[in-house]
Amino acid sequence: MTDLVPIRRALISVSDKTGLKDLAAMLAANGVALISTGGTARALRDMGHEVRDVSDLTGSPEMMDGRVKTLHPAVHGGLLALRDHPDHVAAMKAHGIDAIDLLVVNLYPFEATVASGAVGADCIENIDIGGPAMIRAAAKNHAHVVVLTDPEDYPALRDEIAAHDGATGLAFRRRAAMDAFGRTASYDAAVASWMADRLEDAAPRNRIAGGTRVSTLRYGENPHQRAALYRSSQGGVVGADLIQGKELSYNNVADADAALALAAEFRDGPPACVIVKHANPCGVAQADTLTEAYGRAFDCDRTSAFGGIVAVNRPLDADTARAMAGIFTEVVIAPDADDAARAVFAERKNLRLMLTGALPDPRRPALAMRQVSGGWLVQDADTAALDPAALRIVSRTQPTEAQMADLLFAWTVAKHVKSNAIVYARDAATVGIGAGQMSRVDSTRIAARKAADMAEALGLSASPAEGSVVASDAFFPFPDGLLAAAGAGARAVIQPGGSVRDAEVIAVADEAGIAMVFTGQRHFRH
Structure with missing residues (x-):
């Protein structure tokens, strides 16, 4: 199997243009020929780069509102051909197919379209077909091709090319292929789940869950367990902004999620405070002020509150922040916090402050999944x-x-x-x-x-x-x-x-x- 593979030709087709300018400049500086489609080709030309249109490569125009443009042997042959296989090389020569060494594709924004509340037709139009097909082809042939699906990966490609004089190593391509298959799997999971929701099918034949890694964690529930945090939708604990404090642990995230879920139950009521320890509430109260609510929740079980997670249903003020900062608290999670409250917490460097914006809707339908030996238990969340x-x-x-x-x-x-x-x-x-x-x-x-x-x-x-x-x-x-x-x-x-x-x-x-x-x-x- 080939190790170092020079990048001579790249096909770029991206809906997210983040980082495209620097990527294209780096590739051009390394003498890489660029192939592209539609809006990406226009953007690259506006940046001053020479670009060959995919329609010119295939000899077929883009058609059906762009639904058909890359599904062609000139594209997939260039991605799938084994360069060290004589029959493949002969087929490429016979049919005028040139090898594609780099594929940069990010998919139509299906997940974002659904999250925006778009209607069915708009969601369907944002189901990408050619993109996943190309990604899977390039990932399958990672012995010879490198594939990127996220702008966050562009700097790593730059460093890889710089380290290997315009080429990529097998280890880099393997990891890129793993990420690519994960992306298409997550994308298909989102589409399948959306269709199951539309059909109101609570138990589809195949249930798939997908997510994008937010961070690796120091460890899981215990130091000998590896762990990571993934995002599958917008908002919630995963979408909260960590304003201060060190990274959250696995247990911090689990407890913060439990606290936020209960605080959200009171989002339309009086000021409320929830204190959680080991995923269980140890004090909950409503009152006329947030400070009073915290004090009454704390007085339910002061021992368990030590080192706990606190969630509230109102923006934090300085008085409440001072009360919370009076004992060791792992995490405080709130919709917002004023400048005075943030200043109080800033004096407690180890306290993590998370701000969520609007609290989650406790009645929004969701799925609860639990892994068991040999499979998964799936149910409606208790909303x-x-x-x-x-x-x-x-x-x-x-x-x-x-x-x-x-x-x-x-x-x-x-x-x-x-x-x-x-x-x-x-x-x-x-x-x-x-x-x-x-x-x-x-x-x-x-x-x-x-x-x-x-x-x-x-x-x-x-x-x-x-x-x-x-x-x-x-x-x-x-x-x-x-x-x-x-x-x-x-x-x-x-x-x-x-x-x-x-x-x-x-x-x-x-x-x-x-x-x-x-x-x-x-x-x-x-």
Whole structure:
């Protein structure tokens, strides 16, 4: 297999003209002949370069609004021919085909077109055909051809050519081919997913996920695990701007995503703050001001908040920033931050500040995917909102208006707590959270104990769980969990219902004078 291959002819066809001027100048300085199409050819000529049109190369004009222009043996033969294979060389000579040593193509902006909200016809017109075909041809023949699909790769090509006197090495071409196949796979995944969405097909025969690497990470959940971050759509944690602080770790990204998802649930409500530790909320509150919301969320579990991730639903101000900077915090994520808040955080060099712009839409349909041995589990993301009209009060005791507001707040939080999930709340703030236990009664007791611990830490005369409400992400299978909540001082409960022992659980609630509301909706989060 050939190692160093000189670049004598290059075919360039790019929708994204970023870096084209410097690339073309570098190639021209190395005596590389340029071939191009349509708008790229015009741009290169405007830069003063000699360019041969693909239509001149093929002897066929571009047709059908540019849909057909590069699908021709003169192009694909030049890309696919094995230069060290006598039959291929003979075929090239017989048919007047010249070798193409470099292909630079970036595809029609299909993903960006979809993200812009364009209608079906516009999206279809931005499905590239000739581009992927050329990319795959060049990548397959990387023994002889180098292919680039991203302007970010142009400097590396420049350095490679400079190091090898106008040629590229096999190692460089192999890596470029890997990136090229990854790009076409990701592109096709975007098209297939878009079509599945249009057809409202939740389970297409082939499910493909694609993304573009944003960064490699120092390691994964643990130092012995390799990791990287990929972008598959706009916005969210991946699209947030890191204003200050060192690069995020794998765990930082996972926790920040959990915090942002819960903060987004409150994006249209009063100022709200979410504190997350190990992907579970450890404090959530709404209040009249962001500073108050942070303080009340912090007071739910000050121990767990240390080294946590904080997300808010409003732009940050200096007072809130000072409160957050009072303890060690890994990441703060917000829609924005004023100059005074940024100045406060700037004094904490290790604190990472991420700004998202608009918060994600918590009701936007999305997919949740989890790898399992031998395949993937795919489901709709849990974007369901509770319909207040579907609530059923099943107890003799009726919840007060204030209790109902707290029940709905606690239910929203419980949706984002790992199962089995129990959330005690009072006055729009969590006061105890139990997460991830094998037994629901254990989660109930842990949450109550956390509330009692905070009472002691804050010097309160009684546990904040006294007079609270409780949300459970799934039904109580036995009365023991309800009895534990009642023993902690809870006076109202919201749960899905649906247990064969519902009548027994309701009877215990009635005996204890507890209001109970059924949602008919479950929120397991494994």
